[in-house]
Amino acid sequence: MSKVRHIGVFGKRNTGKSSLINTITGQNVAIVSDIPGTTTDPVRKRMEIFGLGPVVFIDTAGIDDDGKLGEKRVEKSKAVIKTIDLAILIFTNNQVDKYERGLIQSFKDEELPFIMVHNQSDIVAMDPEVALDLAEKEGISVLEFSCSLLDEEEQKSVVETLTSLIIARLQECAPAKTILEGLVEKDDKIVMVCPVDSEAPEGRLILPQVNAIRDALDREAVAVVLQPDALENYIRNETVKPKLVVTDSQAFDFVSKTVPEDIPLTGFSLLLARSKGLFPYYVKGVEAISNLKSGDRILILESCTHHSSCDDIGRVKIPRLLQKKCGAEFSFDVVGGLDSFPDNIMKYSMVIQCGGCMITDRQLQARLKPAIKAGIPVANYGMVIAYCTGIYQRAINPLI
Template structure:
């Protein structure tokens, strides 16, 4: 996950909002995986809610070497932390690890080409119970509609369920981070779309693009 990004002794700050979609009494899998990854690389791991971010940076004077945020607060975190601190998200890091990252980078700007009536397929690897604040079914579709100003329809497919609608009917396919899936499963899931020249992206990359922080979110890999 963090290969070639951090070195021993680096301070890594994880920003983990807790809203109604968060499971009670535990962290979600990407946060757990990232915490272990940071510790395994002999780095210092700090975890905060987005509401405590400014306090940690200014009052406590902590300047992390890397900030990793939940994508849904990407915009807020980007505006809060200094520009010289590297920033990315859990979803973007998972996209690099498990997805066809180059295809994601190429496909994400297609958001600017979506037209009225286009249908977008949202692929979720897990089968969690959706809530009113669900990122893939509510928040991200609404952000995309607002960003594009287009009348778009979104269809979500969970787990490894068969995609019933012919892929050629979709203008774009957007995959979640895939924390519960293997890299092979994610890549196999996206292959038919790529074979049909349908642009593909990832939740985190789309959110970064919409909020104008796409370049910053992927600069950590350069």
């Protein structure tokens, strides 16, 4: 199973950003009009791309919007850049000015792959000189496009070209690592321990559990899902040894005592960190826990403020476990949501991030980038819990 990739569509007002999303998705999801500034807040539309899987298109407000409100919209459009896997930059009438160049620079700064599209080519065709200039100076190739072609076949064909370009760019620049990649194969048995207690969300499973079950099915493996209480009986009676046991990090302690040492065991939070590309940083971060001293300040980053159990883990459990393990007293700051990252990161000796299951890989990476760049150890909730409960080495073994 591939992950949901996010694609942002940018450009000046009235270039046809909303029209392009409607044309690709074949639906009228975004309002289109000839009044500049029609799209105000980012609009999201999910669709399946054959050969790639699910994607979310994000329509944004024009980057050249002005006035007080306009500036706010531009800020929002720019914020989208940090959350996506691919950008589509639309321009028309062969105009490449400070707005397009500014966007190109932002994409490059973020190491974000992007596609440049000359839209409304039915009104003004793309000038080969402009295309050549972009190719030579910026290394960018431009796709000539239109959302309003009279010939249905021709329209279909340009949409197909754009779609294949999207697939190619996403595959070459951001190969998706699924949650169980390299861990289980066809017919392997994987046991997933999912406590359904007061901290579990009402009537559903959390996202990493759902992803793992789906990925096991995609791999034609056998997924056994049970609660901690059922684990002992299951292990005792089962003759086929599981290839892997995965547990919610809250149950690490109990599960590690119940599952024999010769069966690999890890946690959903570790799998999530691995699929989000942060695992190596977290491993380094956890190793630095033993250097923490009394009085150190630790930043807890929560990215899904709605989840009450995450709240409790970050504010109560982790501080308690960590101080006990280190035999030291730390001060903790908790920051929730995505916006309010502290300015003075250097005052922290460590950053501990929640699993980040509700945000995209890029959002999570962007959130941790300042700390990683500053050389501050980073880790996530699950790996810190594994460390504090003494099963860290066992939990990372299947993944290294």
